[in-house]
Amino acid sequence: MKMYQLFVFSEPEVREGLDPEGCYANAGVFAVDLERYKQLNVSGRIADLVRVHAGGRRLWTQGVQQPSFVLAFLPHARILPHSWNVDALGYSPDKPRVPRCALESGHVLHWNGAHKPWRCGKGGRGEGEGAARGGAPQHDCYASYWRPFEVEAPTEPPPEP
Helix, strand or coil: CEHHHCECCCCHHHHCCCCCCCECCCCCCCCCCHHHHHHCCHHHHHHHHHHHHHCCCCCECCCCHHHHHHHHHHHHCCCCCHHHCECCCCCCCCCCCCCHHHHHHCCCECCCCCCCCCCCCCCCHHHHHHHHCCCCCCCCCCHHHHHHHCCCCCCCCCCCC
16 A cells, blocks of 8 residues: 555645655554654654644544554664565465465564464364355464464463452
């Protein structure tokens, strides 16, 4: 998605740091230098942008968190290699499989779709539409890459002291 599709470039807060033809940056996975974050007062900048937008000057066309985050961060951001966010795992059972080498060299495996490995085989959407209707699962959700990190979560809340 291009920036011009999400932001109102007639506003100076938007024009200052964004290229209308640039690609939109999703903040679903990010790493931050906390010292630099504080120096740049990013939290204050985000709050200011939200106030301006909520006050009637539209800076973006949809959402709140992502656009304000992008406006505050993007002028200071660096794009990392794809291996730092191997995304779209579980997005769609019909999407082409992610190559094994990308999965094995990935620093962050990002299940940003409905077909999560912790839901596969448990009657959830993770089994694919065929399995939900009693057929064979259409997608394994890359579960073998998730298993080394899986932990058993308690099913009951802890007892009160």
